[in-house]
Amino acid sequence: xxxxxxxxxxxxxxxxxxxxDTMAQDKGTLWIKCPECGEILYVxxxxxxxEVCRKCNHHFRLSAPERLSITLDEDSFQEWDAxxxxxxxxxxxxxxxxxxxxxxxxxxxxAILTGEGRILGWPVMVGVxxxxxxxxxxxxxxxEKITRLVxxxxxxxxxxLLFSASGGARMQEGVFSLMQMAKTSAAIxxxxxxxxxxxxxxxxxxxxxxxxxxAALGDVIIAEPGALIGFAxxxxxxxxxxxxxxPDFQTAEFCLKHGLIDLVxxxxxxxxxxxxxxxxxxxxxxxxxxxx
Amino acid sequence: xxxxxEKPLVELENRISELKNxxxxxxxxxxxxxxxxxxxxxxxxxxxxxNLTPWQRTQLARHVERPNTxxxxxxLFTDWLPLSGDRLFGDDxxxxxxxxxxxxxxxTVIGQVKGHNTKENLARNFGMxxxxxxxxxxxxxxxxxxxxxxxxxxxxxPGAYSGIDAEERGQAWAIANNLYAFARLKTPxxxxxxxxxxxxxxxxxxxxxxxxxxxxxxxxxxxxxxCAAILWKxxxxxxxxxxxxxxxASELLRxxxxxxxxxxxxxxxxxxxxxxAVNLRQELRQILQALQQIDPDTLVELRWKRIRGxxxxx
Ligand SMILES: [Zn+2]
Numbered sequence: 001x002x003x004x005x006x007x008x009x010x011x012x013x014x015x016x017x018x019x020x021d022t023m024a025q026d027k028g029t030l031w032i033k034c035p036e037c038g039e040i041l042y043v044x045x046x047x048x049x050x051e052v053c054r055k056c057n058h059h060f061r062l063s064a065p066e067r068l069s070i071t072l073d074e075d076s077f078q079e080w081d082a083x084x085x086x087x088x089x090x091x092x093x094x095x096x097x098x099x100x101x102x103x104x105x106x107x108x109x110x111a112i113l114t115g116e117g118r119i120l121g122w123p124v125m126v127g128v129x130x131x132x133x134x135x136x137x138x139x140x141x142x143x144e145k146i147t148r149l150v151x152x153x154x155x156x157x158x159x160x161l162l163f164s165a166s167g168g169a170r171m172q173e174g175v176f177s178l179m180q181m182a183k184t185s186a187a188i189x190x191x192x193x194x195x196x197x198x199x200x201x202x203x204x205x206x207x208x209x210x211x212x213x214x215a216a217l218g219d220v221i222i223a224e225p226g227a228l229i230g231f232a233x234x235x236x237x238x239x240x241x242x243x244x245x246x247p248d249f250q251t252a253e254f255c256l257k258h259g260l261i262d263l264v265x266x267x268x269x270x271x272x273x274x275x276x277x278x279x280x281x282x283x284x285x286x287x288x289x290x291x292x
Numbered sequence: 293x294x295x296x297x298e299k300p301l302v303e304l305e306n307r308i309s310e311l312k313n314x315x316x317x318x319x320x321x322x323x324x325x326x327x328x329x330x331x332x333x334x335x336x337x338x339x340x341x342x343n344l345t346p347w348q349r350t351q352l353a354r355h356v357e358r359p360n361t362x363x364x365x366x367x368l369f370t371d372w373l374p375l376s377g378d379r380l381f382g383d384d385x386x387x388x389x390x391x392x393x394x395x396x397x398x399x400t401v402i403g404q405v406k407g408h409n410t411k412e413n414l415a416r417n418f419g420m421x422x423x424x425x426x427x428x429x430x431x432x433x434x435x436x437x438x439x440x441x442x443x444x445x446x447x448x449x450p451g452a453y454s455g456i457d458a459e460e461r462g463q464a465w466a467i468a469n470n471l472y473a474f475a476r477l478k479t480p481x482x483x484x485x486x487x488x489x490x491x492x493x494x495x496x497x498x499x500x501x502x503x504x505x506x507x508x509x510x511x512x513x514x515x516x517x518x519c520a521a522i523l524w525k526x527x528x529x530x531x532x533x534x535x536x537x538x539x540x541a542s543e544l545l546r547x548x549x550x551x552x553x554x555x556x557x558x559x560x561x562x563x564x565x566x567x568x569a570v571n572l573r574q575e576l577r578q579i580l581q582a583l584q585q586i587d588p589d590t591l592v593e594l595r596w597k598r599i600r601g602x603x604x605x606x
Pocket of ligand 1: 034035036037038039053054055056057058
């Protein structure tokens with residue numbers, strides 16, 4: 001499973017063409033319907049447009065490898081802790097099966113990829129949650145990999161960049177999952193004491209225990225347009241209140257309006273904005289010789 | 293409120309008090325009968341409360357007559373001074389905070405409050421914390437650190453409130469800030485889950501140097517009903533979910549996720565709040581004494597090591 005993924009990075013492509021949400025469908029799918037505006041989109045063209053609908057600007061969800069591929073300089077990614085795997089600490093019903101299915105579907109061991117890379121020459125420690133792996137949920141492996149990444153950022157004095165896409169804490173690991181919220185937040189506290197930059201990027205969807213821990217703690221918090229971002233799931237809130245919710249509720253734009261995030265940045269500009277932030281937090285120019 | 297599994301015991305207890313009344317009124321000596329019923333009652337009590345299933349414990353943890361944070365404050369602290377507000381938006385009635393003396397020494401107390409009846413629960417939002425409540429906790433904890441005053445937090449909530457206003461005011465941000473800030477706060481922090489420890493809303497008061505649970509308290513990432521609805525599309529299988537989630541104090545202690553279990557009197561804290569408070573006082577006294585020996589910088593590093601180690605692969 002990880003072999004598939006390693007291959008993707010051994011021969012880096014400009015854009016990885018395996019799409020997790022279409023993989024399950026016919027491999028030969030050429031057209032896809034935009035869930036937002038209904039426009040029929042040519043898959044090849046959608047990929048070229050970084051998976052953004054050209055008609056309505058809907059941002060499709062990206063797999064973690066896709067996200068790395070459009071964010072980092074080619075060949076620059078070195079993965080960390082690739083082999084960490086969940087141990088099912090509660091012997092929870094159906095969890096082992098869920099894990100294997102998710103591993104097979106995504107080619108990842110768990111719901112996150114972490115490592116070192118470069119953005120337009122700037123070195124960063126980067127982590128990306130995989131929304132297609134049990135909803136990007138945070139269990140012990142996700143918490144541990146983020147914590148190790150943060151410790152690495154402190155040690156190497158490199159900026160930290162985390163892309164979130166998660167349904168929250170992983171139910172199947174019970175309080176172990178819950179405690180990862182405390183662990184990752186405490187790690188960010190140590191990062192701040194060391195004076196290291198942390199940029200948090202919230203993508204669709206970022207909810208629950210991930211929003212309520214490391215994702216909310218960035219020095220700069222960015223979101224992709226239209227991304228669902230919040231604490232409770234929409235359905236839970238609707239049930240609690242017993243009323244319909246406003247259409248912009250818990251979107252990136254809603255969070256911006258309420259002062260919870262700094263910027264809403266379209267995917268096409270994300271790399272440039274990240275490089276801009278890195279520039280403003282660095283005393284020197286990046287080593288552009290590695291830039292292809 | 294009477295739970296199903298408590299019914300036989302309560303019936304027996306009613307019978308005993310009837311007989312006692314009868315003895316008093318008619319002057320007939322029923323001592324032998326009463327004695328044998330009292331013995332049966334004690335046996336039944338042991339049988340029921342020493343063999344509780346996780347779901348039964350969940351029901352006890354949510355019992356409306358269970359001592360709430362205000363009751364514990366009355367039983368454990370003297371010279372109580374309530375403090376209000378987050379200095380940003382408002383005062384959350386689901387959170388109480390203040391300063392009191394514990395065994396003669398000032399401590400800061402923060403806690404979630406559920407009501408003992410519907411009216412109280414409506415006033416307290418059923419113990420569901422708003423962002424301003426979490427921020428009130430943070431403000432009082434910071435204030436405590438300024439005076440090197442220990443912070444004791446009492447956790448009892450179904451979860452953080454989920455509503456439009458809570459989202460607008462950054463519910464997730466308020467929780468994250470507490471997790472982040474409590475991790476480095478330079479004063480002893482002890483948290484006790486007294487009843488229901490509902491997910492992130494409970495954890496937001498739970499980061500510290502020691503996390504305790506009352507014997508019949510529960511702590512979980514999701515309610516058993518919610519878990520059953522997701523797993524089996526059937527909320528009525530909550531008792532099965534309660535087992536799967538390993539949410540009782542004894543199971544969480546065994547898994548190394550909490551630091552101690554405070555025994556409750558036989559029959560549960562709701563039948564003997566004073567007895568529960570006595571046990572809690574003893575536990576808090578010991579832990580506070582130990583934590584006060586440690587200098588603040590070492591304390592914060594020990595706290596980090598403890599949190600860091602949770603869920604670390606072997
Ligand atoms: Zn569209």
